[in-house]
Amino acid sequence: xxxxxxxxxxxxxxxxxxxxxxxxxxxxxxxxxxxxxxxxxxxxxxxxxxxxxxxxxxxxxxxxxxxxxxxxxxxxxxxxxxxxxxxxxxxxxxxxxxxxxxxxxxxxxxxxxxxxxxxxxxxxxxxxxxxxxxxxxxxxxxxxxxxxxxxxxxxxxxxxxxxxxxxxxxxxxxxxxxxxxxxxxxxxxxxxxxxxxxxxxxxxxxxxxxxxxxxxxxxxxxxxxxxxxxxxxxxxxxxxxxxxxxxxxxxxxxxxxxxxxxxxxxxxxxxxxxxxxxxxxxxxxxxxxxxxxxxxxxxxxxxxxxxxxxxxxxxxxxxxxxxxxxxxxxxxxxxxxxxxxxxxxxxxxxxxxxxxxxxxxxxxxxxxxxxxxxxxxxxxxxxxxxxxxxxxxxxxxxxxxxxxxxxxxxxxxxxxxxxxxxxxxxxxxxxxxxxxxxxxxxxxxxxxxxxxxxxxxxxxxxxxxxxxxxxxxxxxxxxxxxxxxxxxxxxxxxxxxxxxxxxxxxxxxxxxxxxxxxxxxxxxxxxxxxxxxxxxxxxxxxxxxxxxxxxxxxxxxxxxxxxxxxxxxxxxxxxxxxxxxxxxxxxxxxxxxxxxxxxxxxxxxxxxxxxxxxxxxxxxxxxxxxxxxxxxxxxxxxxxxxxxxxxxxxxxxxxxxxxxxxxxxxxxxxxxxxxxxxxxx
Numbered sequence: 001x002x003x004x005x006x007x008x009x010x011x012x013x014x015x016x017x018x019x020x021x022x023x024x025x026x027x028x029x030x031x032x033x034x035x036x037x038x039x040x041x042x043x044x045x046x047x048x049x050x051x052x053x054x055x056x057x058x059x060x061x062x063x064x065x066x067x068x069x070x071x072x073x074x075x076x077x078x079x080x081x082x083x084x085x086x087x088x089x090x091x092x093x094x095x096x097x098x099x100x101x102x103x104x105x106x107x108x109x110x111x112x113x114x115x116x117x118x119x120x121x122x123x124x125x126x127x128x129x130x131x132x133x134x135x136x137x138x139x140x141x142x143x144x145x146x147x148x149x150x151x152x153x154x155x156x157x158x159x160x161x162x163x164x165x166x167x168x169x170x171x172x173x174x175x176x177x178x179x180x181x182x183x184x185x186x187x188x189x190x191x192x193x194x195x196x197x198x199x200x201x202x203x204x205x206x207x208x209x210x211x212x213x214x215x216x217x218x219x220x221x222x223x224x225x226x227x228x229x230x231x232x233x234x235x236x237x238x239x240x241x242x243x244x245x246x247x248x249x250x251x252x253x254x255x256x257x258x259x260x261x262x263x264x265x266x267x268x269x270x271x272x273x274x275x276x277x278x279x280x281x282x283x284x285x286x287x288x289x290x291x292x293x294x295x296x297x298x299x300x301x302x303x304x305x306x307x308x309x310x311x312x313x314x315x316x317x318x319x320x321x322x323x324x325x326x327x328x329x330x331x332x333x334x335x336x337x338x339x340x341x342x343x344x345x346x347x348x349x350x351x352x353x354x355x356x357x358x359x360x361x362x363x364x365x366x367x368x369x370x371x372x373x374x375x376x377x378x379x380x381x382x383x384x385x386x387x388x389x390x391x392x393x394x395x396x397x398x399x400x401x402x403x404x405x406x407x408x409x410x411x412x413x414x415x416x417x418x419x420x421x422x423x424x425x426x427x428x429x430x431x432x433x434x435x436x437x438x439x440x441x442x443x444x445x446x447x448x449x450x451x452x453x454x455x456x457x458x459x460x461x462x463x464x465x466x467x468x469x470x471x472x473x474x475x476x477x478x479x480x481x482x483x484x485x486x487x488x489x490x491x492x493x494x495x496x497x498x499x500x501x502x503x504x505x506x507x508x509x510x511x512x513x514x515x516x517x518x519x520x521x522x523x524x525x526x527x528x529x530x531x532x533x534x535x536x537x538x539x540x541x542x543x544x545x546x547x548x549x550x551x552x553x554x555x556x557x558x559x560x561x562x563x564x565x566x567x568x569x570x571x572x573x574x575x576x577x578x579x580x581x582x583x584x585x586x587x588x589x590x591x592x593x594x595x596x597x598x599x600x601x602x603x604x605x606x607x608x609x610x611x612x613x614x615x616x617x618x619x620x621x622x623x624x625x626x627x628x629x630x631x632x633x634x635x636x637x638x639x640x641x642x643x644x645x646x647x648x649x650x651x652x653x654x655x656x657x658x659x660x661x662x663x664x665x666x667x668x669x670x671x672x673x674x675x676x677x678x679x680x681x
Contacts, residue, residue, distance in 0.1 A: 250368020
């Protein structure tokens with residue numbers, strides 16, 4: 001029997017495919033096409049939120065077998081609380097971004113056709129939804145490839161730019177390396193589920209019912225973690241992410257960073273907690289270590305960036321790391337039979353999954369509005385945009401506060417819950433964990449401080465001060481549909497931060513499904529206003545009270561400032577004796593991050609050049625100073641460049657086989673046939 005939520009999900013995917021077909025068939029009136037197709041994706045996304053939210057709220061599980069696929073390999077779909085949660089997250093951000101896209105995509109009209117953008121946007125959403133609904137390895141991998149291929153073509157949208165082509169090529173290589181690892185992981189589990197005697201083990205139900213030997217289970221887990229980590233941008237598999245996300249259209253960047261990465265988180269949780277189910281503590285330690293490294297290194301690399309969208313892309317690496325910290329802790333506590341702590345850590349990780357989707361989508365939409373208005377991504381050229389784009393600046397500021405984990409917004413709550421999981425951890429039998437857990441708490445605190453510094457830089461350099469570039473563009477505020485998309489995302493960030501107990505109570509069925517415990521009883525035990533993980537004697541947080549206190553301070557400050565307007569005097573600021581102040585004398589992105597670059601310089605590949613142009617032939621009379629700074633990803637030089645160099649070397653050697661002569665190729669074929677006959681007779 002197909003329940004209503006599954007029917008709604010089917011109809012949502014049908015709408016997306018219909019929108020893609022309409023864009024393909026009727027592409028002459030581009031402006032009309034944008035309105036119709038993105039309206040359909042908006043409705044489809046909202047329907048998916050309803051389906052997913054219903055599945056989580058009611059705790060239902062519905063499985064469907066479609067008469068499609070291969071004769072003995074039909075498609076299986078499953079809507080349960082875990083898939084429902086991720087459908088809600090993907091659908092909610094897709095809803096906001098689709099509204100935003102109604103105005104944003106019109107910016108391409110007159111320059112290029114948007115037909116391919118609309119088609120692959122629809123297929124991209126459909127692919128993500130199908131990944132989350134898949135209940136067998138075949139349908140999962142097909143959906144995974146649809147998602148990967150669609151996002152590849154979206155990154156390639158402005159294909160006349162070499163940076164787009166290079167980023168898309170790098171992305172598709174890493175995506176397929178990860179897909180091969182996922183395929184092998186499913187192959188191991190499916191083979192064990194049937195004793196390597198057939199194909200029935202390809203369903204997730206068969207894998208759930210199998211008690212995997214530790215060695216094979218470890219192989220499946222490591223392969224799956226590698227494959228999903230490549231998609232999520234976990235360090236050191238992250239190199240594609242800061243290349244692809246900045247060059248994609250900004251509505252696509254919002255979806256790739258906000259929710260596409262979360263399909264990998266879904267895969268890790270599904271394989272580990274659901275399909276395998278039983279695991280040793282050191283699996284969790286592996287996930288925790290990769291999470292900590294990604295969080296710290298991601299935020300440090302973000303601080304060094306001058307490209308606004310590239311900065312946001314590196315922050316996705318950081319936040320994926322924070323999510324993995326919660327998942328890793330949940331795995332450790334589960335292996336030691338501590339279900340309540342496991343539920344707390346898992347809730348923290350999954351809640352941050354939703355929070356990151358909301359504020360990262362908001363920030364990329366804000367960056368897209370800035371790019372739409374200025375045609376500029378380099379923060380060194382920006383400044384003073386708050387005067388021309390006040391709404392965009394306000395929404396971007398909310399995103400900055402949220403991602404910096406400051407109350408009363410959502411990022412604070414999920415990171416605070418992660419800290420509580422660290423602090424409530426008891427002494428464990430493993431000495432490694434007793435060292436790793438307090439160290440992890442310290443590194444998470446460092447990450448939070450660096451993130452706050454990074455977004456002071458991002459907002460201050462972009463929106464405050466004066467325009468830094470040589471030619472100031474005719475800046476304009478974002479269109480009303482773009483502002484609505486950003487506003488809804490900003491309000492969601494506020495709602496998740498002020499009323500976290502409501503959302504935790506809604507998603508509590510997830511921890512019960514995966515680790516066998518719920519935290520809502522303790523978390524909301526003293527009322528909806530107080531969030532109390534485990535016990536209110538240990539820690540408690542009230543979003544409504546904090547929000548009310550902040551608003552009271554703002555109102556009082558406003559009243560005091562405007563009660564006696566005559567007492568306020570506006571005078572020129574002290575200019576340190578300089579008579580001619582120019583916009584180039586402002587603090588810029590490079591100067592802001594310089595102290596942190598000096599401290600953590602050993603973690604970067606830095607090349608700094610200073611060249612002085614003097615007059616009268618003497619350095620004592622400087623005329624110009626040229627400063628060049630290049631910061632490269634350390635992992636690219638250590639890990640990827642040797643592989644690339646080796647690939648080019650092998651290609652050159654193998655290329656000698658291409659003689660361009662038909663008789664040589666016939667000899668190759670003849671020799672190959674002889675070898676096959678000898679060894680396969």
